[in-house]
Amino acid sequence: MIHPKEILETIQMIDQQHLDIRTITMGINLLDCAHPDVDVCCEQIYNKIVTSAKNLVTTGRAIEAEFGIPIVNMRISVTPISLVAAATTNAEDYVPFAKALDRAAKEVGVNFIGGFSALVHKGFTDSDRRLIASIPRALAETERVCASVNVGTTKAGINMDAVKLMGEGIKEAAALTESTGGMACAKLVVFCNAVEDNPFMAGAFHGVGEAERVINVGVSGPGVVHTALKSLGGDAPFDEVAETIKKTAFRITRMGQLVAMEASRRLGVPFGVVDLSLAPTPAVGDSVARILEEMGLETCGTHGTTAALALLNDAVKKGGVMASGHVGGLSGAFIPVSEDEGMIAAAQSGILTLDKLEAMTCVCSVGLDMIAVPGDTPAETISAIIADEAAIGMVNYKTTAVRIIPAPGTKVGDLIEFGGLLGSAPVMPVHAATSTTFIQRGGRIPAPMQALKN
Amino acid sequence: MKAIVTVIGKDQVGIIAATCNALSSAQVNVLDVSQTILQDYFVMIMLADLTTCSVSLAELSELLRKTGEGLGLDIRIQREDIFNAMHRI
Numbered sequence: 001m002i003h004p005k006e007i008l009e010t011i012q013m014i015d016q017q018h019l020d021i022r023t024i025t026m027g028i029n030l031l032d033c034a035h036p037d038v039d040v041c042c043e044q045i046y047n048k049i050v051t052s053a054k055n056l057v058t059t060g061r062a063i064e065a066e067f068g069i070p071i072v073n074m075r076i077s078v079t080p081i082s083l084v085a086a087a088t089t090n091a092e093d094y095v096p097f098a099k100a101l102d103r104a105a106k107e108v109g110v111n112f113i114g115g116f117s118a119l120v121h122k123g124f125t126d127s128d129r130r131l132i133a134s135i136p137r138a139l140a141e142t143e144r145v146c147a148s149v150n151v152g153t154t155k156a157g158i159n160m161d162a163v164k165l166m167g168e169g170i171k172e173a174a175a176l177t178e179s180t181g182g183m184a185c186a187k188l189v190v191f192c193n194a195v196e197d198n199p200f201m202a203g204a205f206h207g208v209g210e211a212e213r214v215i216n217v218g219v220s221g222p223g224v225v226h227t228a229l230k231s232l233g234g235d236a237p238f239d240e241v242a243e244t245i246k247k248t249a250f251r252i253t254r255m256g257q258l259v260a261m262e263a264s265r266r267l268g269v270p271f272g273v274v275d276l277s278l279a280p281t282p283a284v285g286d287s288v289a290r291i292l293e294e295m296g297l298e299t300c301g302t303h304g305t306t307a308a309l310a311l312l313n314d315a316v317k318k319g320g321v322m323a324s325g326h327v328g329g330l331s332g333a334f335i336p337v338s339e340d341e342g343m344i345a346a347a348q349s350g351i352l353t354l355d356k357l358e359a360m361t362c363v364c365s366v367g368l369d370m371i372a373v374p375g376d377t378p379a380e381t382i383s384a385i386i387a388d389e390a391a392i393g394m395v396n397y398k399t400t401a402v403r404i405i406p407a408p409g410t411k412v413g414d415l416i417e418f419g420g421l422l423g424s425a426p427v428m429p430v431h432a433a434t435s436t437t438f439i440q441r442g443g444r445i446p447a448p449m450q451a452l453k454n
Numbered sequence: 455m456k457a458i459v460t461v462i463g464k465d466q467v468g469i470i471a472a473t474c475n476a477l478s479s480a481q482v483n484v485l486d487v488s489q490t491i492l493q494d495y496f497v498m499i500m501l502a503d504l505t506t507c508s509v510s511l512a513e514l515s516e517l518l519r520k521t522g523e524g525l526g527l528d529i530r531i532q533r534e535d536i537f538n539a540m541h542r543i
Binding site: 002003004006007008009010011062065066067068069251254255257258 | 458460462488490492497499511512515530531532533534535536537538539540541542
């Protein structure tokens with residue numbers, strides 16, 4: 001029998017340290033829904049999602065009850081809609097597709113559906129252009145749909161025309177949702193090296209290399225890692241810090257693997273991957289920033305933060321990889337500012353800046369995530385921020401992303417409330433010097449030498 | 455299927471009786487019991503065999519939760535797998 005101490009440890013992790021399964025995400029292929037008529041195509045999309053995922057939420061709730069482990073979100077990712085809609089000949093814009101996704105998400109009871117997406121790292125198809133032009137309205141007029149655009153890869157370089165378009169699109173999305181603090185931008189991710197099996201929103205989509213349907217699971221547990229480090233004490237060397245994080249990550253991931261296999265079995269849908277990301281929430285005690293501070297930094301964002309994050313990110317992967325049969329998705333520590341109580345405090349104190357966050361994204365999962373900037377930030381500046389992040393991803397062969405909110409009418413120091421898991425975003429300063437001429441050039445940044453491996 | 459029942463709360467008369475009554479009403483066999491007092495809190499852990507259980511695990515979980523609620527105790531039941539996964543390689 002398992003030792004009572006171990007049982008109590010698990011229960012404490014769940015009750016007091018916010019240990020949970022962050023998401024069970026079902027990926028669904030929609031390529032077979034393509035149709036020349038927009039209404040028929042939308043109906044087929046709706047029907048396929050509703051049929052495929054009808055038991056997703058009830059299954060998740062049943063697993064939650066039997067294992068006694070909270071499952072925070074059940075979600076759906078679909079084939080990038082720019083591919084599915086490409087065959088449609090009578091759609092001026094793609095908002096109807098977003099509405100079909102939204103209806104389906106509400107019908108099956110998932111809180112987000114990802115895949116209003118386009119992959120344009122090397123160039124645009126006509127369908128890609130229509131989708132990108134539709135993103136602001138699609139996000140403003142739906143509740144649960146998430147959009148993403150991949151603008152660069154290590155293999156292809158960076159599509160700077162797409163980077164320019166996305167800066168403008170983000171501004172437009174913010175303007176259309178002014179009353180909710182630019183909420184549409186919280187559902188829009190611009191990627192470099194996007195992955196096909198990411199279970200986390202807002203950047204999830206079901207890649208074309210994936211099966212008909214798949215179950216991917218994202219685990220979480222910053223609070224558990226924080227507590228483990230706290231009990232280690234302040235004078236332990238980094239070898240012990242890394243070892244402690246590895247052991248904790250192993251346990252968290254084993255639980256994720258168990259839930260993923262159980263969900264896969266019950267739903268009759270193949271298991272894809274466990275995503276090892278350490279995902280914070282706005283709740284006190286569930287913060288990645290506080291883990292970094294526990295390592296000995298007075299405030300997250302001060303000198304040493306990048307090194308601390310590099311250690312954390314690496315140890316989480318090393319611990320997690322042995323615990324899971326297939327690891328994938330984004331797999332690394334997330335640093336979304338508005339969704340992390342410690343990051344919010346650090347940004348408000350002025351110590352955590354956009355430049356430091358950019359440096360941090362070189363060594364952890366994803367990128368500049370859930371960052372609010374002043375409402376009058378020019379589109380070109382947002383594009384330039386995207387270009388910088390994409391360059392980091394391209395050169396370092398990793399996924400980077402930008403999810404940025406230029407909330408209309410806000411200025412540095414304001415706090416934008418999104419509520420729920422999206423939290424509240426302190427408006428952070430951007431550099432005033434312009435990047436307009438740089439962004440107006442357009443064209444493609446060539447793929448780096450790293451791409452030439454053959 | 456085996457499950458772990460944990461009872462945590464302020465020590466008082468009748469905790470074991472109430473828990474076992476609830477379990478036996480659902481035809482659940484108790485295989486092992488471990489009990490201790492931790493920082494003034496009563497902590498009991500039981501290994502239960504659900505092979506002959508007459509209700510679903512979700513229903514049993516709800517029954518135990520309600521039993522605990524009446525006594526100011528936190529009683530939960532979880533499949534044993536989760537502890538094995540987390541603590542055994």
